[in-house]
Amino acid sequence: MKILFIGDVFGKGGRNAVKKFLPQILEEEAIELVICNGENLSHGKGILPRHYEEMMDVGVDFFTTGNHAFAKKEGNTLFESEDNIIRPKNIKEEKPGVGTREFDVNGTLIRVTNLLGTCFINELDPYNAFLELESVVSENKASIHIVDFHAEATAEKQALAYAFDGKVSAILGTHTHIQTADERILKGGTAYITDVGMCGSYNSVIGSEKKEVLERFVTEQKTRFQVDDRADMFCAVLMDIDDKTGKAKSIERIYIHP
Template sequence: MRILMIGDVVGSLGLKTMSVYLPKLNKLYSPDAIVVNGENAAGNGRGIGKAIAREMFELGVHCITLGNHAWGQAEVFDFIDEEQGIVRPANFPVGTPGQGFTVIPTQAGKLTVINLMGRTFMAPLDCPFRKMDEILEQVPTDSCILVDFHAETTSEKQALAWYLDGRVSAVVGTHTHVQTADERILSKGTGYLTDVGMVGPYDGIIGMERSAIIKRFLTQMPVRFSVAKGRCQFNAVLIDIDKQTKKAKHLKRIRIDEDTPLIS
């Protein structure tokens, strides 16, 4: 099974960038499943709307994962319970709208996509480690398993990956928007990448307009952030999984930087 996991899509530029490169990558690599983190895909970089989700699915995306900005757009509550292709962090408290994992049928077999959120420097959610133990008891035994761990620190991401080594096919980190160069296969066969990176503005600071963020660091005062414009970037990871053993065989990072503006 081949999975294309695409990093956090940021704002309208991110969605436009994905619409340009995803068809080309789909043709080049022929993935069995395409998963994308869409928690920043709204125009202001927070949350996701129904029209955005529809556009992603029309581009060939099989599953959209979320994160700490899952509720950034009020309209998400109108459709998240109905959309089987969208998963929010599974360790939100019981009763939270939406689902924490889903099983996707592909030509290469079943793929279970699980979304979790870290707790270090983030909201005090339920324990992602124990939540994974609960979820794995419900996952079909004949399914490959991809975990999107939306977390801040490298140590927490690595700890979860080692905790799950041999029990899931791959653990891929999202949230920091900066692609890491540490892709590897752990000793018991779980593929791992600390952070897949982002899709959207290249000249911003993690996708946001630079001056506002610099001002905040200089003044320590509240500042309104906005999505940057100009050149774009596309970050993803291609994961090959053995259909029989459900273990990772190879990971390939994908990074595309544009030298000229995609849109003004």
């Protein structure tokens, strides 16, 4: 089964990038499932229902999130009313929704799990992702299991991948918005990349306009970041996963930019 996973979609520019590039990819590839990280869909933080619908209309089937999942109060209802969106599973706070779901795609049972890293991430107070994923794996019945590990530290992402190599189909890092060039299939058959990257503006600072970000670093004063609305970068990975064994056969980076 061919599965496309789209990196963090950042604001209006990210949404427009998905609308610009996804239809062509779907036309060229026999993709059966499109997943995207939607935690930055709305103005760079959180997800509003209208933007969720906008991405559904262009071909996204399933949504993962991250530390900004609940930044938009209006969007919190999505986690209770919709069955194709999840939030990080390993959070201590009482929040709506679930962190893992099973669903059928053309006769194949798929599971998608969302986890949050514990290094340098304070929102939502995450706890041990390793133990949480072990509990999910121990009860998993799905043939294919995709994990979105929304984390800051590269070491934490790599460690989780090695710990669960052969136990899940893919561990895909998100959160930093910078695509890494280390996509591979580990010895046990798990597809891995440290960070899928983001969709949005190429000449920005991880999605925000440069001026305010530079001002904060130079003056060490808080500034209000502005979303850069340009839509010229699209980051994703295309995986081919065996329906029966759940092992990855290939993982390919997609990096479209000027």
